[in-house]
Amino acid sequence: MSSSNYFSHIWTISQEYGGFTVSLDKLEPVRAGWAIGHSETQNRFGESGLMFVIEHSLRTTRIVGGWYNDKDGNYYFDMVIIEFDEAVAIELMKQHRQLAIYQIDTGRVIENRGGDPFYFQWYKLQHYQWFFSKQRNAMEAIKNLKRLNLSNEENERLENLATMQKRYSNITFEVLDKDTPTIKVKQGKTFQKVYFDQKRLIEIAKETFEPFVDKIHVHATEYVESPIEVVKPEWIGKEMNQLKIKLKDMVPELGVEKAELSAMINGHRPISQRSKAMFYYYFVSKAHEHAIIVEKYNNSYRLKQLRSIIQSHIDTPLSLIYEKEVFKKNDNPLLDKIRHILEDVFRQIFQEMKYLISWEDLTESEMEKIKPHLQLKTEKSEREKKERESEKVSD
Numbered sequence: 001m002s003s004s005n006y007f008s009h010i011w012t013i014s015q016e017y018g019g020f021t022v023s024l025d026k027l028e029p030v031r032a033g034w035a036i037g038h039s040e041t042q043n044r045f046g047e048s049g050l051m052f053v054i055e056h057s058l059r060t061t062r063i064v065g066g067w068y069n070d071k072d073g074n075y076y077f078d079m080v081i082i083e084f085d086e087a088v089a090i091e092l093m094k095q096h097r098q099l100a101i102y103q104i105d106t107g108r109v110i111e112n113r114g115g116d117p118f119y120f121q122w123y124k125l126q127h128y129q130w131f132f133s134k135q136r137n138a139m140e141a142i143k144n145l146k147r148l149n150l151s152n153e154e155n156e157r158l159e160n161l162a163t164m165q166k167r168y169s170n171i172t173f174e175v176l177d178k179d180t181p182t183i184k185v186k187q188g189k190t191f192q193k194v195y196f197d198q199k200r201l202i203e204i205a206k207e208t209f210e211p212f213v214d215k216i217h218v219h220a221t222e223y224v225e226s227p228i229e230v231v232k233p234e235w236i237g238k239e240m241n242q243l244k245i246k247l248k249d250m251v252p253e254l255g256v257e258k259a260e261l262s263a264m265i266n267g268h269r270p271i272s273q274r275s276k277a278m279f280y281y282y283f284v285s286k287a288h289e290h291a292i293i294v295e296k297y298n299n300s301y302r303l304k305q306l307r308s309i310i311q312s313h314i315d316t317p318l319s320l321i322y323e324k325e326v327f328k329k330n331d332n333p334l335l336d337k338i339r340h341i342l343e344d345v346f347r348q349i350f351q352e353m354k355y356l357i358s359w360e361d362l363t364e365s366e367m368e369k370i371k372p373h374l375q376l377k378t379e380k381s382e383r384e385k386k387e388r389e390s391e392k393v394s395d
Contacts, residue, residue, distance in 0.1 A: 006054050010064060011047070012270040013191060014075045020191035021080050029192045030063060030082055032105040034089035035168060037065070038079035038095040045074040052111050053077040067167040080324075086110075102164045107171070107196055107204045109164045111157065141166035143174040144329040148181065154212045170223075171204065181213045186221040195223045219224065223260065231276040233267040239283040240265075243290055249329040254282060 009027050011170035013020050013169045021030045038061065041053045050066075057064050065080040081096070083089040093101045093112050100111045141162035145155065165171040170188040175181070185205040186195060196204065200218035209216050240246070247265070251258045256278075264279075271279070 003051065003054050003058065006058075006106075007047075007051055009270055010050060010054065010066070010077075012272060014050070014066050014068075014077075016273050017189070018170055019065075021063065021065045021082075021168065022191070024057060024062045024064060026121045030080075030104060031192050031194050033082040033084045033103070034086065034110075035065065035102045035104055036081040036083060036089060036092045037098050038081060038097060039098075041078040043076070044078060045069070045076040049076075050077045053079055059356040099160050102166050102168045102192060104168055104192060107165065107169055107200065108207070109161050111161070141172055143172070147173060147175045147178040148213055149178070150212055158208070158212055165204065165208065168192070169196070171196075171201070173205065173208070176219070177217075180217060181209070181215070182219065183209055184215040184219045184221070187223045189223060189225075195225075198222050228273070228276040230281040231271060233265055233271075235263050236279055236283075239287075243283065243286050245286060250282070254278060 006024060006027075010022060013022065015224060021035055022028065023030055038056075041056055044050070046055050050064075054066055057387050061079050061081050063080045064077060064080055066075055066077045068075050081092055083092055089101050090110060093110070099111050102109055142159065145158065150158065162173055165173075168190075169192070170190045172186055172188070174184040174186075176184050183205050185201050187201060198220045201222065202218045205218040205220065206216060247258065247261060250256075250261060254261065260269070264275060
């Protein structure tokens with residue numbers, strides 16, 4: 001893959017996420033290990049900065065990172081080293097003059113507190129001036145930080161720790177109460193798809209703040225993933241097969257060019273969050289339409305069955321059995337038994353038909369056959385009532 005192709009994929013990622021770390025081998029998120037920024041590519045932003053970082057990364061680490069600067073509106077990129085050995089990661093942090101390193105899979109942060117004191121203090125001063133005035137407004141990672149009344153040095157260190165959490169795991173903090181220090185910690189959506197539960201978020205907040213503030217109270221909010229995150233090229237293909245939808249049908253309905261749709265469906269182009277929402281709700285609506293069609297088909301099939309029952313049983317048998325003289329008192333137990341059985345059977349059939357269809361779906365002849373039997377119970381009740389009244393009068 002050429003540098004321009006890498007550029008297209010990574011630039012799309014940067015438009016959707018506030019931070020990311022991606023491997024160039026498969027263009028997949030890096031989900032584990034210690035992340036160390038590379039000194040050769042610091043302070044690179046925008047399209048030219050991304051191309052510079054990609055070209056250097058292809059020759060070295062093959063891992064690119066990025067994060068959005070809330071203050072100046074620029075997106076910054078750098079090469080990233082991933083190391084799983086903590087001791088080696090610490091040495092690399094010092095070698096590349098990084099203020100801290102971050103363990104992606106656990107949320108741990110290790111500060112650079114060693115090295116040549118004179119050099120490090122000079123570097124830290126230069127780095128903070130660049131990092132916080134140009135690179136990132138770290139105060140966005142800790143809202144209301146001033147409420148804690150910390151020293152400038154403590155604020156700087158705390159801001160750096162919080163910024164690492166914001167960059168790699170989209171974790172933000174807010175100081176709610178200064179008297180009984182209460183911290184709100186929340187994780188948002190991340191490219192890495194590494195999400196921490198409430199217990200771990202509380203631990204991260206304490207690891208971040210308790211070196212500077214005694215015994216904090218923490219309110220933690222986990223990230224809840226949106227249903228549109230299921231949208232991937234394989235998912236789209238599966239839905240198209242199940243619902244019998246072709247690409248040419250989707251073009252006019254979605255208002256997207258065929259080439260663009262094809263590139264996303266076949267995995268040749270990243271699917272943006274807006275496009276994921278488009279695909280998800282498109283297929284949800286199509287599935288709903290499909291369910292209605294299936295239901296109508298099933299109801300139509302059951303209606304045919306019911307009509308068959310009506311045609312086979314209503315004509316001659318019922319016309320004979322439900323003659324008026326049948327309802328007169330008689331001593332024939334067999335006839336009486338048949339009458340009650342037929343009443344129960346047809347009452348169930350008609351109740352089911354009421355649920356399945358509207359009367360407009362029936363032909364006139366079917367309506368004529370059904371009406372008398374729907375009124376059967378009412379007519380019988382009225383007849384019995386009249387008989388009881390007549391008996392009282394005769395008494």
